[in-house]
Ligand code: HEM
């Protein structure tokens with residue numbers, strides 16, 4: 134093959150490992166995706182390291198704490214009809230967040246089909262689910278703070294690191310969700326206004342926002358496992 | 364459906380030029396202007412750190428002669444000096460400065476992928492610098508915890524700056540991380556997704572590889588610092604006990620309990636060690652290009668150089684606890700981390716061999732950039748060898764926290780990268796400004812800096828063996844130190860002052876060259892890489908005029924046999940000049 138022909142032919146995409154190699158040895162771009170999407174992936178990789186550091190920090194202080202760790206199934210129980218049901222609220226919150234990932238995935242699909250209206254409503258639904266997650270988190274925090282006397286520096290049930298790690302990590306995650314809700318709303322209304330229609334009818338941004346949203350969801354699963362189930 | 368590369372749609376975009384002074388130079392989204400803003404600001408804070416180091420040296424060389432410097436302020440100077448040099452000068456200068464300037468030009472693109480984000484990055488960096496400098500002026504002054512900020516002493520009484528200083532330092536670091544992330548996402552995405560036609564990854568100049576890999580390290584290492592900063596702020600201001608154990612300070616039982624100071628050290632060095640390579644890898648890349656250009660030879664073992672950069676980058680994440688041999692870790696950890704540390708020396712040594720082999724039988728032009736680049740090889744070998752000693756647990760135990768360590772890290776991550784900074788500034792100055800610098804002044808600057816650095820740091824190795832401890836305000840009279848150690852300290856201080864003053868030559872040179880320098884010819888060094896091939900010198904907004912360049916070969920076709928000129932730019936087609944050695948996609952050539 135001569136020197137110039139390689140760069141001029143638009144090679145057909147290859148499968149599997151060969152595809153990875155050919156992508157990485159190609160000119161112009163290494164991934165056949167939108168700039169924004171590539172950037173979002175890289176950002177999420179970086180964000181993964183943030184949450185991993187948080188969780189590792191939490192595990193370490195949990196081990197270094199001398200006082201007993203509060204029993205999560207009791208602390209996070211919710212009374213229903215006089216009976217405490219462990220982890221009820223968290224189960225609902227988790228369910229809501231997972232559902233919102235579903236609506237988001239549908240929104241991405243509709244975005245690719247250029248169905249403006251459906252994309253908008255599905256994104257709106259995702260944002261509302263996200264907002265209600267944050268609302269429940271506020272409820273949970275206030276219950277812990279007001280009713281059970283949990284503080285970042287101390288709590289009546291045991292190790293003070295419990296409150297510290299809990300408020301820090303769920304707070305940081307909650308901020309991610311809140312930011313995500315705002316981001317989704319901005320994109321949703323731009324979809325509705327035809328902003329993307331005027332720009333080459335390109336709805337990739339819906340998918341990019343979706344990536345972020347799924348990530349925030351995934352992180353929650355880890356927080357859930359490490360904090361509430363352990 | 365595959366996504367169409369944006370370079371292929373170049374003509375659909377409109378590249379309207381900014382026209383007012385504000386949009387051109389202040390709120391500019393042009394990567395070249397942003398690069399100069401980043402670099403200029405970094406050098407400015409760097410000067411602050413330099414002045415601090417001279418103040419420290421005055422105290423060390425002539426104890427208690429200067430009323431301005433008392434034990435508290437000495438600690439503040441140590442801390443601010445170290446932090447500024449590592450983070451706010453070198454990281455910002457290499458990634459924000461050189462990264463911004465060179466990546467789009469060397470990749471053959473018009474700008475970074477998201478110019479607006481890029482502009483935000485520099486302004487957020489500016490904010491972080493303001494917060495940092497503000498900490499000098501708050502009640503209690505700047506923090507004096509050492510640049511490693513280890514708790515519990517960074518938060519407990521007796522250390523200067525525990526009320527406001529430490530908070531401002533942590534907040535400033537957090538803001539810096541935001542800035543570095545915004546910039547870093549841009550650099551990585553630009554290298555991956557926005558290269559011109561024919562520019563494969565394996566045809567990129569090593570500068571781009573070094574900066575690219577360092578940026579990835581930054582994106583993965585800064586999170587640990589961010590998290591530890593957040594946790595420390597909470598410990599300080601909210602009263603949590605992440606890092607703070609139960610302790611008695613100044614006769615008072617503090618309200619902390621059961622925190623883990625070692626956790627902080629792990630998080631810090633998980634950031635801190637890659638940080639060393641965030642500073643070193645760009646230097647490796649840049650110096651490779653300077654060496655090849657001024658030796659008129661292709662870089663020796665290009666492919667090996669790329670893989671070495673990547674290997675060092677990867678390994679740098681599993682060596683961090685070699686900074687913690689004396690922290691009371693499990694000894695088996697020490698064994699593990701000593702092993703990985705020594706393994707990382709393999710790709711590093713490989714790079715050094717390749718630089719030397721690049722010079723071997725080259726047509727070496729000892730111009731100012733080349734002098735600095737060769738100086739770097741010396742200082743880096745020197746600092747690297749002492750690193751091999753410190754990497755071994757048994758040797759590190761007695762040397763830890765002595766001046767041997769100070770000498771080691773200044774050689775390897777202070778002097779060496781700074782020499783590359785100067786090499787690169789002199790090398791690319793004609794391109795950036797369109798003017799030539801003054802050779803004579805530049806040569807004086809080099810020799811004073813190079814010899815000055817040795818006069819300062821070589822004796823410190825000896826002091827370290829004598830047992831002079833690091834971070835001490837004053838040694839007083841000690842039995843184990845001979846009188847000559849004090850004389851040596853005075854001599855180091857005098858050298859340091861000369862070294863610091865020599866940097867004025869650099870600023871004078873830049874200043875007069877900008878005003879009265881000879882006009883630089885386009886591609887004045889006869890280089891092959893794209894940044895020298897722009898239609899205008901210095902390149903205009905959008906870099907390439909109407910058409911993007913097209914690349915046909917790697918960046919190191921120097922002295923191809925049988926050619927009339929000793930360099931073949933990357934844009935020359937293979938039909939005109941045979942490709943000297945191509946590491947592009949085509950394996951048949
Ligand atoms: C003229 C140039 C320089 C001089 C004279 C100088 C001098 C010093 C001195 C006297 C100390 C304190 C030693 C102690 O008391 O323990 C120090 C610490 C330090 N320096 Fe430099 N330095 C210079 C350049 C640099 C550069 C370019 C870097 C960039 C990496 C750097 C990084 C550090 C660090 C990280 C520390 C440790 C701070 C700490 O212990 O917390 N220095 N330097």
Ligand SMILES: [Cu+2]
Nearest residue numbers: 636639683686
């Ligand atoms: Cu290290």
